[in-house]
Amino acid sequence: MKKNAVSSGHRALTLRILRSSPTEGVAPHWQDFHLEEAEGMTLFIALNEVRETLDPALQFDFVCRAGICGSCGMLINGKPGLACRSLTRDLDPLITLAPLPVFELIGDLSVNTGKWMRGTAERLETWVHSSQEADLTALEAPMEPELAEAIYELDRCIECGCCVAGCGTLRMREEFVGAIGLNKIARFRLDPRDERSDDDFYQLIGDDTGVFGCMSLLACQDVCPKGLPLQTQIAFLRRKMVASGL
Amino acid sequence: MDSSFDSSGIARPLAPVRPLPEAAARSAQAVQVRTRKSRWPARLDLLQSASGLFLALFLVGHMFFVSSILISKEAFYAVARFFEGAYFLAEPRPWLVSGVVGVVLTVFVAHAWLAMRKFPANFRQYKVFAEHKAQLRHGDTGLWWIQLWTGFALFFLGTVHLYGMLTQPELIGPYESADRIWTGNMWPLYLLLLFAVEIHGSIGLYRLALKWGWLEGRDPAATRRRLRAAKTAFSVFFLGLGLASLLAYVQLGIAHADKAGERYVPQRASAVKLGELEFALSRRPGG
Amino acid sequence: MRIIYTDVLVVGGGLAGLRAAVGARRRGHDVIILSLVPPKRSHSAAAQGGMQASLGNTVKGEGDNEDVHFEDTVRGSDWGCDQDVARLFVHTAPQAVRELAAWGVPWNRIKAGDREVIMDGKRVTLTEGQAAHGLIAARDFGGTKKWRTCYVSDGTGHAMLYAVSDQAVAESIPVHERMEALALIHEGGRCHGAVVRNLVSGELTAYVAKATCIATGGFGRIYRVTSNAVINEGIGAAIALETGAACLGNMEAVQFHPTTIFPAGILVTEGCRGDGGLLKDAAGHRFMPDYEPEKKELASRDVVSRRMEEHIRAGHGVKSRFGEHLWLDITLLGAAHIDGKLREVKEICQHFLGIDPSRDLIPVRPAQHYSMGGIRTDARGHARGLKGLFACGEAACWDLHGFNRLGGNSVAETVVAGMIVGENMADFVESAAGELQVSTALVRECLDAEQAKLDTLLHGNGTESGAELMRRMQDIMTDKVGIFRTGELLHSAVEELQGLLVRSRRIGLRTRRPGANPELVTAYRVQKMLKLALCVAYGALQRTESRGAHFREDYPRRDDASWLKRTLATWHDDFQTLPTLDYEALDVTAMELPPGWRGYGARNAIEHPATAGRAAEISAIRSAFGHADRFTVQQALMPFDHLIPSRFRGRNARLGETS
Numbered sequence A: 001m002k003k004n005a006v007s008s009g010h011r012a013l014t015l016r017i018l019r020s021s022p023t024e025g026v027a028p029h030w031q032d033f034h035l036e037e038a039e040g041m042t043l044f045i046a047l048n049e050v051r052e053t054l055d056p057a058l059q060f061d062f063v064c065r066a067g068i069c070g071s072c073g074m075l076i077n078g079k080p081g082l083a084c085r086s087l088t089r090d091l092d093p094l095i096t097l098a099p100l101p102v103f104e105l106i107g108d109l110s111v112n113t114g115k116w117m118r119g120t121a122e123r124l125e126t127w128v129h130s131s132q133e134a135d136l137t138a139l140e141a142p143m144e145p146e147l148a149e150a151i152y153e154l155d156r157c158i159e160c161g162c163c164v165a166g167c168g169t170l171r172m173r174e175e176f177v178g179a180i181g182l183n184k185i186a187r188f189r190l191d192p193r194d195e196r197s198d199d200d201f202y203q204l205i206g207d208d209t210g211v212f213g214c215m216s217l218l219a220c221q222d223v224c225p226k227g228l229p230l231q232t233q234i235a236f237l238r239r240k241m242v243a244s245g246l
Numbered sequence B: 001m002d003s004s005f006d007s008s009g010i011a012r013p014l015a016p017v018r019p020l021p022e023a024a025a026r027s028a029q030a031v032q033v034r035t036r037k038s039r040w041p042a043r044l045d046l047l048q049s050a051s052g053l054f055l056a057l058f059l060v061g062h063m064f065f066v067s068s069i070l071i072s073k074e075a076f077y078a079v080a081r082f083f084e085g086a087y088f089l090a091e092p093r094p095w096l097v098s099g100v101v102g103v104v105l106t107v108f109v110a111h112a113w114l115a116m117r118k119f120p121a122n123f124r125q126y127k128v129f130a131e132h133k134a135q136l137r138h139g140d141t142g143l144w145w146i147q148l149w150t151g152f153a154l155f156f157l158g159t160v161h162l163y164g165m166l167t168q169p170e171l172i173g174p175y176e177s178a179d180r181i182w183t184g185n186m187w188p189l190y191l192l193l194l195f196a197v198e199i200h201g202s203i204g205l206y207r208l209a210l211k212w213g214w215l216e217g218r219d220p221a222a223t224r225r226r227l228r229a230a231k232t233a234f235s236v237f238f239l240g241l242g243l244a245s246l247l248a249y250v251q252l253g254i255a256h257a258d259k260a261g262e263r264y265v266p267q268r269a270s271a272v273k274l275g276e277l278e279f280a281l282s283r284r285p286g287g
Numbered sequence C: 001m002r003i004i005y006t007d008v009l010v011v012g013g014g015l016a017g018l019r020a021a022v023g024a025r026r027r028g029h030d031v032i033i034l035s036l037v038p039p040k041r042s043h044s045a046a047a048q049g050g051m052q053a054s055l056g057n058t059v060k061g062e063g064d065n066e067d068v069h070f071e072d073t074v075r076g077s078d079w080g081c082d083q084d085v086a087r088l089f090v091h092t093a094p095q096a097v098r099e100l101a102a103w104g105v106p107w108n109r110i111k112a113g114d115r116e117v118i119m120d121g122k123r124v125t126l127t128e129g130q131a132a133h134g135l136i137a138a139r140d141f142g143g144t145k146k147w148r149t150c151y152v153s154d155g156t157g158h159a160m161l162y163a164v165s166d167q168a169v170a171e172s173i174p175v176h177e178r179m180e181a182l183a184l185i186h187e188g189g190r191c192h193g194a195v196v197r198n199l200v201s202g203e204l205t206a207y208v209a210k211a212t213c214i215a216t217g218g219f220g221r222i223y224r225v226t227s228n229a230v231i232n233e234g235i236g237a238a239i240a241l242e243t244g245a246a247c248l249g250n251m252e253a254v255q256f257h258p259t260t261i262f263p264a265g266i267l268v269t270e271g272c273r274g275d276g277g278l279l280k281d282a283a284g285h286r287f288m289p290d291y292e293p294e295k296k297e298l299a300s301r302d303v304v305s306r307r308m309e310e311h312i313r314a315g316h317g318v319k320s321r322f323g324e325h326l327w328l329d330i331t332l333l334g335a336a337h338i339d340g341k342l343r344e345v346k347e348i349c350q351h352f353l354g355i356d357p358s359r360d361l362i363p364v365r366p367a368q369h370y371s372m373g374g375i376r377t378d379a380r381g382h383a384r385g386l387k388g389l390f391a392c393g394e395a396a397c398w399d400l401h402g403f404n405r406l407g408g409n410s411v412a413e414t415v416v417a418g419m420i421v422g423e424n425m426a427d428f429v430e431s432a433a434g435e436l437q438v439s440t441a442l443v444r445e446c447l448d449a450e451q452a453k454l455d456t457l458l459h460g461n462g463t464e465s466g467a468e469l470m471r472r473m474q475d476i477m478t479d480k481v482g483i484f485r486t487g488e489l490l491h492s493a494v495e496e497l498q499g500l501l502v503r504s505r506r507i508g509l510r511t512r513r514p515g516a517n518p519e520l521v522t523a524y525r526v527q528k529m530l531k532l533a534l535c536v537a538y539g540a541l542q543r544t545e546s547r548g549a550h551f552r553e554d555y556p557r558r559d560d561a562s563w564l565k566r567t568l569a570t571w572h573d574d575f576q577t578l579p580t581l582d583y584e585a586l587d588v589t590a591m592e593l594p595p596g597w598r599g600y601g602a603r604n605a606i607e608h609p610a611t612a613g614r615a616a617e618i619s620a621i622r623s624a625f626g627h628a629d630r631f632t633v634q635q636a637l638m639p640f641d642h643l644i645p646s647r648f649r650g651r652n653a654r655l656g657e658t659s
């Protein structure tokens, strides 16, 4: 790493950022920003430094800056990832940053994931469907501890959109629900509090915009920052939905 | 004051189950009121995989049969005759082969049709995917791209080959095949076909395992790595086998070039082993 | 002029706002939620450790009930809380957990049989009963007598927020994302909605509503070192302050969390210590027992944070290029436990520190974490001074937490307050007082006023940099209004902040784009945030005692005699550079639990004159009731049933309890 060293002993970084501003009609173009790397620098820190010192108009989204809220998904050297938890020391000194595709572009690195996610939630009805309201003062219904943990395993999705941006199928066919959508169905399917049957789920994902549209490209699995078991869940759902559809 | 309160002001537990508020009840029923979805997507998906699996398994067998030429001309001859029913019918009947070819061809066409639904539907989709692939540099995404192109190639190459087998089933034999390959100038086609099909098939099998969750085991990530290795091994093995056989055919074809068109007749058709078959074989049509 | 009408406007899509919205919606009213970000990105998602509710399912929670939870909460608050509210809260919390369970939150469940845990650095075997199998589990958290903190691995807030947010989708409640409330529309003590800026287009819209609820979370970002998200800038509280009618309560009560990773300030949950993790110093010595022999690492947060800073000051900190820190040791919990129950912690350590917490020690130091203060409301969540304005969650000073909130009581507060405020808003909307009577002239005036302010920033000739002022403010707050406070430091902080506030009126921008313009956003926010910072610093300067998280080195004792009261800050006109402070006395004679020793920390409070009298009264009542059940006794001590919305009355069932 010595070849890029500057006087202070830290690397000189170049952030090559895909700038754009659709509301003002500014088409996407690359712009380079130069800054000095610091100890423990993340892209969150680097981008804020760019905004504070070089270009106050640069748009990007961070909320938790701790890798838990899913706001900061972007293409880092072409791959979807969470910027806040990407340490610059793990990257080459030339870092390209682009907004996630698929989602509506707001400007620079900022995209409207919220709108997409809400659409998915409405489309797939991602809530517990129960015909009875629990009595809040009574003891809760018991659940096997292992089952609760298994549900949480699928509930960990932070809706960052990385799997959406990484999926070639979805990029070709934007009506495809994507791994995140399928994972949500798998999550509610597992939940005994949700009274829907496989036939009900088939209504939601039993076609080529749903589970049968997935071409097992598995980029979703490989880019998911939370390590969700997308591959196995989609396979599992496929079996269940075929069984229900035959 | 709420009626569920007694004089001390302390509430009694409410009835265990209350009806849902209207809004929630609505959402709970939303699924039921929609029109039923077609069952065909499920069936087609299954058929796509089943046809791919069938073709892949067929090809495994096919490659072993075809490579019997590496053992000897007689071996290949025997295999060819076997498929004409020589071992259990009174005499070999090449139309049997045509029948098998017909079945395979049907599956082949069906598979192509089913799989082509996954092709980019227009240039925009094609371009988006190509760009995506270049940007992401992701293994399995790249594999699909390869599968797409090899599938596309198979569409033509496979059809030519199958058409030949369908129409001239009797022309399968050490000399017949070798002549076709060399003198008939079919070897470039076979070479391409071989690469296309082995790569396409091995990726297809790999994808099948992931797609349906076969062999997941305790650690699906490790299984996936192993499957990938198996996929490569599969490709390499069958390419090697195929190339070797093709080379054998070519050599035989060169050697037999001046007598091209002459049909193979087993000299000492291993009398001990084949026994009474000799009789049957000698009576093959055109023999 | 864009105007949107609705029955209920909820500003904030965190747990509190969402739950309140669902409540009002289920009562049949139109609700719109505004949020800076998609609701599931709200900082509620960051809550790792858990939610307190006295279910009493686990062996270590046996005997737990509302009474015990109430006492822990009041003690934790250092008697600063509103005891009516605390009662209302502990009563409703179990229902909140159970409602969330029905909505799909995968609470960790109890497994019957033996289980090894780490307690006080030693392995102990706990045996859970068969009857408890499959019921909601609980873990240990600082400042509690029982294991009461329900949890979902260490993604509790995430799971809760997703469940509640999905319910809002199920109810078809529109969420207007990337929308920022900039001002409240109000007149004659009645709030009519808010002026809202679209963060993408820059356009202003008036949202006119019968009831408006502010649930905008905390304001940790007035500090430099904080566990809070970057959107936790307190604009919701600030716009309430700017009405001049509503007031902010106890703004000086700021909590510092003991364990945020050093130097990034990212939180690792209290569950680490709850599950058996230890704090160690440079020498590898476990120092908490030296200071707090009883509760050790699990004393309440204010105490642990202070002890840690004290220990660093005494020269036992680990030195690093960024400054000094201490160690959190969870290696003794084992990889299996960490992989299962502390996964977020593991991920954070991996990604931000490059270490594996099952083998390495975690560098930690306290950081700003929670704002006990906020928009002062009554027990029903109605803002004081402004009819039709409600507040809940961290943005509010409902006053459940007083001067220190217990870990796990905050996410519990968000949903409980949401449940209660949702019902109360529906009641309000249905009542005569809820009638919408607002002139378009007023709406236009408010819109124009906000537009004018933005235009001044965009096109004026100011020269100050918003980012620079923001940095200065954050530094001042962290350095001078931190864990240890002195009159001298606070005084200089207040002075400097006033200077910054004056300068903030002359901010100029480099980017004059009216739409998505981060520079503009920083500019108008820092103007508001400085007012909050001044409320905190000035309130702290005035409060010459130590209570809960507010610790004055020059006044180290809790002084009930002169300070058992809540600070109320108002800001009447824009040219003030200091808030107007008033005080609201807490009524000792009505308390169920009169002031005393917390059970940890210093034991040196100056007693309130009425304390002894009330204590005597209470023991008289208790003995008069003899063997009456706890509900009857409680009712006699401090009735609160009238505050519970009818939906949530009824006794909470518990395993061992026959009701």
Ligand SMILES: Cc1cc2nc3c(=O)[nH]c(=O)nc-3n(C[C@H](O)[C@H](O)[C@H](O)COP(=O)(O)OP(=O)(O)OC[C@H]3O[C@@H](n4cnc5c(N)ncnc54)[C@H](O)[C@@H]3O)c2cc1C
Pocket (backbone or CB within 6 Å): C011, C012, C013, C014, C015, C016, C017, C034, C035, C036, C037, C038, C039, C042, C043, C044, C045, C046, C047, C048, C049, C050, C051, C052, C156, C157, C179, C180, C181, C182, C215, C216, C217, C218, C227, C228, C229, C231, C232, C234, C235, C236, C267, C269, C369, C370, C392, C393, C394, C395, C407, C408, C409, C410, C411, C412, C414
């Ligand atoms: C790292 C961390 C860990 C924590 N862990 C725990 C824990 O284990 N247990 C516990 O009990 N508590 C915990 N807390 C505290 C608890 O998470 C918060 O207090 C609580 O979640 C706050 O919820 P809220 O709904 O009030 O606000 P938030 O969840 O912060 O939501 C605020 C909402 O308001 C919106 N908003 C803000 N300003 C505006 C505006 N001007 N216009 C429009 N919308 C606006 C935002 O977009 C957001 O949707 C933790 C806090 C932190 C920081």
Ligand code: HEM
Pocket (backbone or CB within 6 Å): A215, B048, B049, B050, B051, B052, B053, B055, B056, B057, B059, B108, B111, B112, B115, B116, B118, B119, B144, B147, B148, B150, B151, B152, B154, B155, B156, B158, B197, B200, B201, B202, B203, B204, B205, B207, B208, B211
């Ligand atoms: C006309 C010829 C062919 C075409 C156009 C074609 C095309 C395709 C395509 C595009 C796919 C990917 C489908 C998807 O991702 O969902 C596919 C899958 C597959 N193909 Fe083919 N293919 C052809 C012939 C063959 C042959 C001869 C074999 C046998 C070796 C074969 C075996 C497979 C297998 C096993 C799969 C995986 C099935 C699945 O994913 O469901 N294909 N094919």
Ligand code: HEM
Pocket (backbone or CB within 6 Å): B059, B062, B066, B067, B097, B100, B101, B102, B104, B108, B154, B158, B161, B162, B165, B171, B172, B173, B176, B177, B178, B180, B181, B190, B193, B194, B195, B197, B241, B242, B243, B244, B245, B246
């Ligand atoms: C029932 C159907 C089939 C029959 C009877 C058949 C038969 C044969 C025969 C006899 C040969 C030897 C060469 C020749 O005689 O021309 C051959 C070679 C070959 N066939 Fe087929 N085939 C069938 C289907 C297929 C299919 C579906 C494919 C793939 C799409 C395929 C791919 C190949 C290839 C790649 C070779 C060259 C083998 C080598 O390199 O050694 N065949 N086939």
Ligand code: SF4
Pocket (backbone or CB within 6 Å): A156, A157, A158, A159, A160, A161, A162, A163, A164, A179, A180, A183, A220, A223, A224, A225, A226, A227, A228, A230
């Ligand atoms: S599944 Fe993974 S990649 Fe996809 S949105 Fe959820 S967390 Fe992100």
Ligand code: F3S
Pocket (backbone or CB within 6 Å): A166, A167, A168, A169, A170, A178, A179, A213, A214, A215, A216, A217, A218, A219, A220, A221, A234
């Ligand atoms: S990348 Fe896409 S195609 Fe399927 S396996 Fe993942 S969703």
Ligand code: FES
Pocket (backbone or CB within 6 Å): A061, A062, A063, A064, A065, A066, A067, A068, A069, A070, A071, A072, A073, A082, A083, A084, A085
């Ligand atoms: S900012 Fe929350 S995940 Fe990156």
